[in-house]
Structure formats: structure tokens, C-alpha cells
Amino acid sequence: MNTATKLGVFAAGLAVVFGGAYAVGVTQEEDLPRGQAAYSPEPAHGGHAHEESAEAPADHVPGGLQISQDGYRLHPAATTLEPGKSHEFAFHVAGPDGKPVTGYQVAHEKKLHLIVAPRDLGGFQHLHPELAPDGTWTVPLTLPEPGAYRMYADFAPEGGPALTLGADLTAPGDFEPDPFPATSRTSTVDGYTVTLQGEMNPGQPSPLSLVVSKDGQKVNPEPYLGAQGHLVMLRAGDLAYLHVHPMTGLIFMAQAPREGGAYRLFFDFKHGGTVRTASFTLEG
Ligand SMILES: [Cu+2]
Structure with missing residues (x-):
């Protein structure tokens, strides 16, 4: 991306900040091929940029809170994992037809981003699972300590909406929650x-x-x-x-x-x- 384009994208972002030039932002996104939109709000996420702007509907719900949305459902193969041990963690996303989704759009260079965090937010993992032809995603995953965790699958099916579906995972054992970390920059x-x-x-x-x-x-x-x-x-x-x-x-x-x-x-x-x-x- 050349400097002029970069500045254009940034300007479009600033325009969104100041509540104007909505059309400029949209045009910019459409001009950029998805896989190469290194510094742009990509379609998978960019759509949300506008939905979550000051004009967002009052009932807009952020991502990650639901296990199913818009006909798509997250299916972890297992949700209880022994703490401190690496597991071959598997899941799939079922589409509106009930079958595993096999076609995904690329966003931020990957077809799916998996985030796993303990519910006290005292940790974070960002993983990139591998997709099998049958739609099964697998990745080595260790839940480091006993407790409750949240998994997030951030993806956009081919021809479908950008979604972040979430599900709870648990690691059995004695759990000592950390307090929410104080404000820190x-x-x-x-x-x-x-x-x-x-x-x-x-x-x-x-x-x-x-x-x-x-x-x-x-x-x-x-x-x-x-x-x-x-x-x-x-x-x-x-x-x-x-x-x-x-x-x-x-x-x-x-x-x-x-x-x-x-x-x-x-x-x-x-x-x-x-x-x-x-x-x-x-x-x-
Ligand atoms: Cu990622």
C-alpha cells in the first residue's frame, strides 16, 4: 500500500471519528482487496465499525457473548480440559444448513482467529487453528490453571457475516480468581x-x-x-x-x-x- 493510500485510509478513519464522510470510509474499504488491506478496516471488521459507531442501534450487541448468531453456531468438541496440559482442541462452526462451514474469508491474514482468556482476564491466548476439509478446526491448547475460560472464534464465512462466537471452557480444580487489573497504560x-x-x-x-x-x-x-x-x-x-x-x-x-x-x-x-x-x- 502506498503512502497516499495509507493516508487516505487513515483520513477515512478520522472522518468516522468525527462523525462525517461515512461514504468515504465505505468507498475506501471497497477499493481495497480483502487480503491486502493491511492497514484498513477490513470488511470482516469494517462493517462493524459503522454499526458500532455513534449511530449504532440501541440494541446492538457486541461480539463474543453468544454461542450462535445469524444461523451460525459454534460447536467445541470438548469444553472441559484438564489444566496445565496440552490438548488437541477441536471445534467447528455449523452454518444455517446445520452442516460444518468449510469456506471462510481471510481477515488479518487468517481464516479464523481463536482467542482464549480466563474469565478473570488474568491471561490471554491468540491462536490460529488449522482447518480440515470437513470443517473441523484443531489447535494445541493448554488452559494453564483451573478456572473458567472464554473462547472466541472470530471469522467470516464465505458469503456470510463477520461474526465472533463465544463459548465457555472450564479447567477443573481449585480456582483463585485474580482481581480485575487496575487501570494501566x-x-x-x-x-x-x-x-x-x-x-x-x-x-x-x-x-x-x-x-x-x-x-x-x-x-x-x-x-x-x-x-x-x-x-x-x-x-x-x-x-x-x-x-x-x-x-x-x-x-x-x-x-x-x-x-x-x-x-x-x-x-x-x-x-x-x-x-x-x-x-x-x-x-x-
Ligand atoms: Cu489471529
Whole structure:
């Protein structure tokens, strides 16, 4: 993507922020081939960008709260996993005809993104399962400690809507819940310091930017999932999965619910060939 296009995409995003030029944003998305839309709000997520904007209907429900939606249903093969042990975790998505979906659109370079988080939001896993021809997804999964977990399948079937379906998983044993992490904009992981800038503006798309540094030097993350990182936002209280769209560089557009709340944000970035996750708590 050339600089002019990037600026155009960013400008379209800003236009959404300021409540105007809806048509500009739509045109921009349609101009960009899905697989190459590195810094654009892609169709799978971009559609939500507008639905969740200030003009969103009052009954709009964020993703991740339902196991079925719009005729599609998530079917985990097992939902109870022994903690601390790697499992070959399998699931499929049944379509409106009841059969496993086998055709998926690519978004952020993958056909499906699997997020697994404990319900106290004290951890996070972002996995990319493999799709078998019969529609079964499999991935090695370890639930590190006893407790209740939420899985999210973020995907768009071919010819269908972008969806995030969620299901509960459990790891039996004595469970010690962690308190919800206090508001924090700085995260340290493996010697990297990541700082989150920007505010969550209830009911408005909210630009958030990240700065990564190591040993006091600013670091440019390597391309990962078609952008310079991947940001996921989960809401405290119900673990709603809120869409965040890469804009350009390390700028992301979060869709903040109008009712406000506290959110846990997980930022995956790649440097030196390794993907790491920084986490933050924001209120807005
Ligand atoms: Cu992913």
C-alpha cells in the first residue's frame, strides 16, 4: 500500500471519528482487496465499525457473548480440559444448513482467529487453528490453571457475516480468581515496554496508539497479521469482545460502547521473530 493510500485510509478513519464522510470510509474499504488491506478496516471488521459507531442501534450487541448468531453456531468438541496440559482442541462452526462451514474469508491474514482468556482476564491466548476439509478446526491448547475460560472464534464465512462466537471452557480444580487489573497504560513483557495512548470515548470510535521500546530505544514491530500488531479488547463484567481495527502504523481504532465500562486490552506484536502480548486496562 502506498503512502497516499495509507493516508487516505487513515483520513477515512478520522472522518468516522468525527462523525462525517461515512461514504468515504465505505468507498475506501471497497477499493481495497480483502487480503491486502493491511492497514484498513477490513470488511470482516469494517462493517462493524459503522454499526458500532455513534449511530449504532440501541440494541446492538457486541461480539463474543453468544454461542450462535445469524444461523451460525459454534460447536467445541470438548469444553472441559484438564489444566496445565496440552490438548488437541477441536471445534467447528455449523452454518444455517446445520452442516460444518468449510469456506471462510481471510481477515488479518487468517481464516479464523481463536482467542482464549480466563474469565478473570488474568491471561490471554491468540491462536490460529488449522482447518480440515470437513470443517473441523484443531489447535494445541493448554488452559494453564483451573478456572473458567472464554473462547472466541472470530471469522467470516464465505458469503456470510463477520461474526465472533463465544463459548465457555472450564479447567477443573481449585480456582483463585485474580482481581480485575487496575487501570494501566504501560505493560512490560520480556524486556519490552509498551505504552498505550488515547482515550476510550463512549459511543465513539476511539483512536488508540501504541509505543514499543526496549532498553530505552523505540522499537518498530515487524509485520504481524497484516499490520504492526493485533489489538483485542475485552469488556470487564461480561467479556464482550470489542472490535479494534488497525489503521496505520501502531494506531488502532477501538469501538467504544456508549454505556462506558472497563476494558482489558491485549496487544500482540512481533519483534525479533517472536510474538509477545502486552496488556492494559482502560476505562471509558
Ligand atoms: Cu489471529
